[in-house]
Amino acid sequence: MPQSDSLFASLGLMPALCTRLAQLQYVQPTPVQTQIIPAALAGKDVLAGANTGSGKTAAFVLPLLQRLYQAKHSTQAVKSPAKGNYVACLILVPTRELAQQVAASCESYGQDLAPKLKVTCVQGGVSVNSQMLALRGGSDVIVATPGRLLDLINSNAIKLDRVKSLVLDEADRLLSLGFADELGALLKLLPKQKQTLLFSATFPEELNELTARLLHQPHSVQLQSEQQSTLVQRVFTVNKREKAQVLSHLLKAKNWSQVLIFANAKKTCDRLAQKLEKAGIKAQVFHSDKGQGARNRILTGFKIGEIDVLIATDIAARGIDIDKLPVVINYELPRSPADYMHRIGRSGRAGAAGLALSLISHDEYQHFKLIEKKNKLRLPREQYAGFEADAEAPEDCPSRLAKPEIPAPGMGKKKRKKAVSKATDTVASAVSSNQEPLQAAQALVEDAWANWKKK
CATH class of the missing domain: 3.40.50.300 (P-loop containing nucleotide triphosphate hydrolases)
Incomplete structure (x- = not known):
């Protein structure tokens, strides 16, 4: 050789x-x-x-x-x-x-x-x-x-x-x-x-x-397509209220040596770390509220194996370079489909084996379809034994909220203005129901494109 x-x-x-x-x-x-x-x-x-x-x-x-x-x-x-x-x-x-x-x-x-x-x-x-x-x-x-x-x-x-x-x-x-x-x-x-x-x-x-x-x-x-064969991508459908339980159960059952978990907000990272600690799992958080010195110490500790579980916002999606990082978990889906690839790209690097696992709840189903479409993926949905997702979405899930009619581009201003008003009400309803307004808005945009194509 x-x-x-x-x-x-x-x-x-x-x-x-x-x-x-x-x-x-x-x-x-x-x-x-x-x-x-x-x-x-x-x-x-x-x-x-x-x-x-x-x-x-x-x-x-x-x-x-x-x-x-x-x-x-x-x-x-x-x-x-x-x-x-x-x-x-x-x-x-x-x-x-x-x-x-x-x-x-x-x-x-x-x-x-x-x-x-x-x-x-x-x-x-x-x-x-x-x-x-x-x-x-x-x-x-x-x-x-x-x-x-x-x-x-x-x-x-x-x-x-x-x-x-x-x-x-x-x-x-x-x-x-x-x-x-x-x-x-x-x-x-x-x-x-x-x-x-x-x-x-x-x-x-x-x-x-x-x-x-x-x-x-x-x-x-x-x-862009190189190195993907070494990374296994899996998707578990779970109930939103049980996400933290599923995650803690996985961490205990699989006993992974290093796990990088992604969430979208700093507060979510902090709350999740507290929930895992109550379950007996020690995790560190990594986000922009941490000073640079603290961030450096946390990254070093994670790289050398002193920290087994790291919960991070997307600030880490392109800043962490660890040889043979075995597992990346999307506790929440990234808002940008491109960021999905950057997140999972932390594992399976340079030909090493890796696992990218996404936990998706009913309110994320449509957004994950968009991620798949943008990244030319099609991944089977799986159920995790003991934590199977309900067949129907909760009543307050954005995917079950009434969707306003979205007029085609060539229609009149009055009808378009009325549709925009209804769309605003739908997002407001999502906010008042403690749902993610961005996810509700995303669902509206997807419906808009679907209706335009039909017409």
């Missing part, structure tokens, strides 16, 4: 990087690495659609480190490099945890380069003064979240006009989290001539518009 270092060397990577990959026990390149590394080394723009866990971080970090190292040595051989608060490579990511993860990967992969490249992580939640000190004299690589990077630019701590390479990692998430304005402001500060690599799991219309403006004849890679 060929040595791992020779397999990576065949992609064009330099010996120091190949040796380091062998030390990290990288046996062979993943499909995304095989397709992207040679193109990135050649200086081409890259547009890649790939699942989490496909090895995409190494696919862009390795060639960028090599190009930076070679350019730096070439420059030093001719003349001293320009000094100042400049950056050569900028990597933009949507969350603090992902920024830390990518920065750590840059440090790890470049460990054997001499002299080492300077890597700086720029994120919120920590002292801005310490980051300003770290940026003195510039940096070879900056891994940043957009908001904090703009703060540092406005404080004259860093300049972007000499950036040679730009990476947008999890680009769809950058837009969905509301960073569109910050991203636009940053792009205006970058030089026109640069290499750009864009990675995304999904490609909404606004992202397609961005890629058309930003990328020049990119090398395109579409690998």
Whole structure:
């Protein structure tokens, strides 16, 4: 069998990087690495659609480190490099945890380069003064979240006009989290001539518009379907009032070593942790109310196995990178169908076996159908013995609320106004019945599309 270092060397990577990959026990390149590394080394723009866990971080970090190292040595051989608060490579990511993860990967992969490249992580939640000190004299690589990077630019701590390479990692998430304005402001500060690599799991219309403006004849890679065979997806239909009982029963019966549980709200995470504790199960919560130091400690504890059960909001969907995480559970379905794939992508990474389990109640049936449709899935519904879902939805379930007539687009304004009013009343009714207004609204939207198609 060929040595791992020779397999990576065949992609064009330099010996120091190949040796380091062998030390990290990288046996062979993943499909995304095989397709992207040679193109990135050649200086081409890259547009890649790939699942989490496909090895995409190494696919862009390795060639960028090599190009930076070679350019730096070439420059030093001719003349001293320009000094100042400049950056050569900028990597933009949507969350603090992902920024830390990518920065750590840059440090790890470049460990054997001499002299080492300077890597700086720029994120919120920590002292801005310490980051300003770290940026003195510039940096070879900056891994940043957009908001904090703009703060540092406005404080004259860093300049972007000499950036040679730009990476947008999890680009769809950058837009969905509301960073569109910050991203636009940053792009205006970058030089026109640069290499750009864009990675995304999904490609909404606004992202397609961005890629058309930003990328020049990119090398395109579409690998969203890779690695899915190692991840088993299961769906249990349960009564909403029994969800916590089902979850605690599963955790005790299966005795999983590590479980990541997703909920939609911070309060839900806290309440669920309390319920599990009463059942004798110790769990930690991970959401934006936690300080950055606490979040770091919780993630570290979960990664090294000190914490068995972690309950998180979607802030963790792209920020947790754990080898061989066995189980991910959707206690609540994500509001965005795209986030479903990001959640379950925490398990079954890089070919490892994994399980993604969703607990869905009557009020989530329709939304899960939408998730399946958007992600081209069809999963059988199962019942969990002893906790079978009732055949009929509860009377106050949004799916049983009266749905107003949704007129076709070409109908008159009066009828449309009346329908909108009825739709508003339906959502208000859901709120007054302690139901999720967003779920009620989602059901209305689905009905609207169905009626429009019929007419």
